[in-house]
Amino acid sequence: MVAPMFIFAASAFVGPVQPIASIPAVPRGASPQASLQLVEYSAEVPYKEAQYDPVAADAFFRARPMAALRRLVQLTSTSSGFVFSLVLDKWLSREEQMAERRSQELCDLVTKLGPAFIKIGQALSVRTDLLPAAYAQGLTRLQDSVPPFSAVQGRAVIEAELGIVLSEVFSDISLEPIASASIGQVYKGTLRSTGEQVAVKVQRPDVLYDVSLDLFMLRSLAPSYQRATKANTDLIGLVDAWGEGFINELDYGKEAEATTAFSTAMSQRGLRSVTAPEVVPSLSSTHVLTTKWVDGERLASS
Template identity: 40%
Template structure:
């Protein structure tokens, strides 16, 4: 009872405005060192919550019954983090994607942490709205729900209506949130400084840096103006995509603590009965979620790091020929950006995985920051092969991100792997999205959607970087690999939206260009291997492609291709024609 009374208690204190704009570990440390009574009060609450938990862990070990009680202890830890409030809920969620920090036994339980708390009083919420927007609530909104429709760890949401007629969602941040978060971050960072070196972790850097990374992201999440800008950027990325929607932001009714955005009239993917009632194909919407997630990572580099069931909505729509459903993303507080090198290296890693090039894959892990440049790769390469060796084999349909995460978790304590902050968010995004897909359809296989998308991207070769990676797939040890081309085409055909002929036209344009000289030579060598024309691979390709080669469409695309290419470039591919034209 005492713990329950104390768990959210914090004396109301002012905090320097400068520290609110961004996370500043030094400023926070200076502030609370001058107010030790605040730190002592909060530390006593945290200590009280963890005291019994720690004692029971020690008792289990002494009784040699630790393994038997691990599920119980993991659930207990999840409840403790929930009791301690917003900072610890967010910290637990972040730790759920850090197998380099947390035992695999606890990871599953931490993923169950719900970002939900009881709502705070309406009077406080309306007072915050009025103060932030500079006018009474009745002058901002024609209608506002009398109670919040949702309450999370950082704020709560009301349904409203503007005087201009638009239905909106109004997010209001919890009062006294900044001092709560900053004090918790100060104490967590203090503990990391003093006790981090005692933990058996292969981090390659100070544990306080991980705390600071967490602090930076948390401060971004409590800045609603930043969330609004994220939503607009996300919407701009998908402006030409009719099956992905982001809500409009109403800036005249928004501030750092209040965010007013378009009301999304959709259905949660987990509401099976409502989906059936509206005739929404849940599998089609999940497929959209997977493809849009890959687009965020590999095309735009700007990705939603928290795609849990409360942040994704299915929208009613007519059936699409590509088998995709319509969906909307909401809550853009947790987003991150990948630079061009990281996006390219991710594609490299996929290519090297397809080719089973584990030496190159280990180098990719260095580039991505999972391994330090001075890491000894000799023992790591066989370990990677043992973890990833069957992914492209007979068990490909059993592949899932959660399995790979669990396997890597087992390597973390034996090899110097670490999880960079950005990839902790990527892992969280992928594992959460996969978990949502499996909750909708237990037989769903994310690889059935992801592989065709990646194969299609490689075959289309829209950029020099992707074309170079396609060459790495098709040419191995100086030889053209027909089976890899066949596999890529077959995989891409599993995507209902894949149209072979435009892709083939792009391929011809590439072959006839100066850039395609190397691949032209490799193709000619492969076709005339052993001094005879190789017809078998061409026959297999024909059988694979024949269903899509409708005469009318082929003629149209062939005409376009010939218009696009000059005779000189065509002659470069057909040397005999070049000789004839010079006679």
């Protein structure tokens, strides 16, 4: 079951088709305009953040067939080795013996494939009805093992998005991210004006374009996969459900509103021990979210 499902998924996700240009170090005291020149976003996207529209994406990418073709070539070269291993395991009747090893390889491959595939992998990590237990367990590592993007890019995004010079707003900020997830990474800083510690979450450059293309590819291949496997599942509907939730997460402005609303609701109910980090609105935007720093630990570690 894993092989056909993975072949279908792997035919939709890989690293960025339009990679960010190499970004030099941001000079100390550089202006926000200089940082903006260091951050190269795709000129066009099929739809705005938090407005998933598969019809618009279909028209957008069908008018750009070379983007889909490049993606398909990347998919083949990136996933063919793993898929061949699955086929060989089945042919040699050793699927159960190799399951743990393949689950580790699957996790590594999904990480290489990019943010959208990572997000789907995280969703599948709890779906033992769709994946064997060993594969689902392997995908749980995606919660912690997402490699960061360039710290120089991250700093450039902060300055360009907020229109600030880091050294003027922060007395210090971590050189490298302290945490990295599928669509962004977090830096720890200290505000020069108040001395307060804050967490600054920065979105990966061009993630909207990359995810949009991934979802378009997945939707396009869903009917062929369904016919070939006679899968009794609305695959397009499943992709759209994933897509709507994922695209919604790309608007950090909505996340800021939800965070503030949650804290307010808990306070009104007298649950002051249940809260969320306070948002710093003046240092937040669609692609950057700054909150007061709160020490804590994962529930799994408690």
